Amino acid sequence: MNFWTKLTEFLLNVPPYGIIYPNEGGVFLRGGHYKNTLTDGFFWKWPLYDSIQKCIITTQVINLPNQSVTTKDGHIIAVSGAIEYSISDARKALLCIYDYDTSLQNLGMAFICHYLNRQSLKTCGVNDLEKDVLRGLRGKVEDWGLCISKFWVTDFAEHKVYRIMAHDIPVALIEPEEN
Secondary structure, X not given: OOHHHHHHHHHHOOOOEEEEOOOEEEEEEEOOEEEEEEOOEEEEOOOOOEEEEEEEOOOEEEEEEEEXXXXXXXXXXXXXXXXXEEEXXXXXXXXXXXXXXXXXXXXXXXXXXXXXXXXXXXXXXXHXXXXXXXXXXXXHHHHHOEEEEEEEEEEEEEXXXXXXXXXXXXXXXXXXXXX
């Protein structure tokens, strides 16, 4: 195949339009520069010069993985949670933060840790933790175009942590391999 055939085939596979579905929001970029915010609909664009970036704007829930946090009085708490959010501004969500899901997850875990580090085991309660984390998240993610509706603690228990490092194991505890 010659150059023109390959170019024609490539351009035919790059559609000159974009579709934003009702559960999505988007931004229209022309030559890499922001032009406008899109809601659901059908949009014409110049192939290779214009692009449409999309994101889901309906309510989503992300899980915060279990983490061990030490309270002010030295107790270790295993805690995890979930955050319910939606996107209120597609432009901010797509252009002002790299990965809002991962950033929101890390921010939620940081707020949990910050709260529990200031409390003793007797004074930290799940309801107060949820309110404090929710307030902190709402204040921070507004600039990201996100709207936090709810935060739940899904696991909250005191536990002990044992850390075993491979180089710290005495030689007598390591069993020889059988041939």
